Amino acid sequence: MMRSLRPIAGDVDDEPADTDFAAFYRRAYPSARRLAHLLTNGSGDADDIVQDAFARIHDRYRELRAPDAYLRRAVVNGCNQRFRGRSRESTRLRLVAGGQAAESRPTDSMLDAVAGLPARQRAAIVLRYWADLDDDEIADALNARRSTVRSLVHRGLITLRKDIGS
Amino acid sequence: MTVDVEDRDLEVRLRSAFGREAARTPLRRPEWTELQRVAPSDLRRRPLLAIAASVVLVAAGTVAVAQMLRPDPAAVQSVPPSIPQGDEFPLVELDPSDVDVSLYIDRDLVKPGSVSVFQAGDVIGFAYVSLDVSENARVTVMYCVAELRHTPDICASRPSPIPAVWWWDSPSGRAEEPPMVGVVQRAERNVVCPVRGR
Numbered sequence: 001m002m003r004s005l006r007p008i009a010g011d012v013d014d015e016p017a018d019t020d021f022a023a024f025y026r027r028a029y030p031s032a033r034r035l036a037h038l039l040t041n042g043s044g045d046a047d048d049i050v051q052d053a054f055a056r057i058h059d060r061y062r063e064l065r066a067p068d069a070y071l072r073r074a075v076v077n078g079c080n081q082r083f084r085g086r087s088r089e090s091t092r093l094r095l096v097a098g099g100q101a102a103e104s105r106p107t108d109s110m111l112d113a114v115a116g117l118p119a120r121q122r123a124a125i126v127l128r129y130w131a132d133l134d135d136d137e138i139a140d141a142l143n144a145r146r147s148t149v150r151s152l153v154h155r156g157l158i159t160l161r162k163d164i165g166s
Numbered sequence: 167m168t169v170d171v172e173d174r175d176l177e178v179r180l181r182s183a184f185g186r187e188a189a190r191t192p193l194r195r196p197e198w199t200e201l202q203r204v205a206p207s208d209l210r211r212r213p214l215l216a217i218a219a220s221v222v223l224v225a226a227g228t229v230a231v232a233q234m235l236r237p238d239p240a241a242v243q244s245v246p247p248s249i250p251q252g253d254e255f256p257l258v259e260l261d262p263s264d265v266d267v268s269l270y271i272d273r274d275l276v277k278p279g280s281v282s283v284f285q286a287g288d289v290i291g292f293a294y295v296s297l298d299v300s301e302n303a304r305v306t307v308m309y310c311v312a313e314l315r316h317t318p319d320i321c322a323s324r325p326s327p328i329p330a331v332w333w334w335d336s337p338s339g340r341a342e343e344p345p346m347v348g349v350v351q352r353a354e355r356n357v358v359c360p361v362r363g364r
Binding site: 030033034037042046108110111114125129130157160161164 | 179186
């Protein structure tokens with residue numbers, strides 16, 4: 001019944017064409033992963049979102065003039081989309097996995113308050129106070145105007161102040 | 167002025183909280199691999215409900231036929247207890263030599279001694295990581311639960327490489343890892359599982 005099978009050597013590691021992108025991946029992955037983790041409140045979707053972003057970049061990497069900014073925008077978009085509607089697959093897989101969250105959720109009251117913000121306010125707050133981006137960079141990541149960014153941050157801080165205060 | 171002080175205090179607390187949480191972020195993908203060229207969102211866009219419904223229908227039909235042809239309860243009893251018997255799919259013991267899949271296993275994702283459930287194109291089954299997950303670990307396909315040979319719409323539209331959805335249980339039956347998305351790279355007779363090195 002059982003059948004042990006022989007491995008094939010050398011198939012997976014042969015990636016001569018990806019040298020530049022692999023270097024970009026190694027450098028950019030940690031911050032992209034942390035950004036996704038913060039934006040999703042450690043819900044376990046961060047891995048998929050980040051992989052999604054890198055997969056989108058992969059095929060056009062050589063055409064991109066600012067791959068870091070593109071990656072940041074892709075991660076933010078992915079997180080926002082994920083929050084707007086979780087797919088049935090994700091829910092189902094989580095059920096199959098025994099209801100275990102992929103990562104331990106943060107219990108910090110400040111992070112919980114941030115997680116309660118609307119998606120774009122949350123993204124603006126994280127990009128400003130974790131990534132230390134300026135208004136222009138946040139505007140690029142959110143595909144918004146500078147004035148919108150300032151408004152998002154301002155309203156986010158007001159909400160957080162209320163939530164933390166209460 | 168009071169508002170400014172409050173804002174600065176809030177900003178300090180935000181930076182501190184983000185810093186702590188960011189430091190806790192698990193980083194499990196040290197290198198770019200072929201596996202990651204498939205975007206998970208592409209996989210999610212597939213008609214999952216239709217696939218799931220087809221799986222249930224075909225599995226149920228397969229069970230009925232198998233029971234008529236070979237009503238041997240011992241076959242089902244031989245399944246290790248860590249496999250969630252009957253929870254998601256009725257178990258039917260099929261010959262794994264009929265399974266035309268080739269699986270790449272990421273040793274960061276699959277633990278030795280674990281039992282994995284896989285969906286590979288038209289087959290759903292269990293695979294057992296039989297040795298330590300080193301460079302040439304072996305994976306044995308144990309049971310093929312359902313074959314979707316009667317769903318030509320799905321089979322005809324499946325992409326190449328074929329996406330496979332993985333999740334797994336530990337021998338104790340408790341899920342230890344999040345479900346991950348892997349890729350079946352080739353369709354071949356027998357299952358061949360090189361393990362990607364770090």
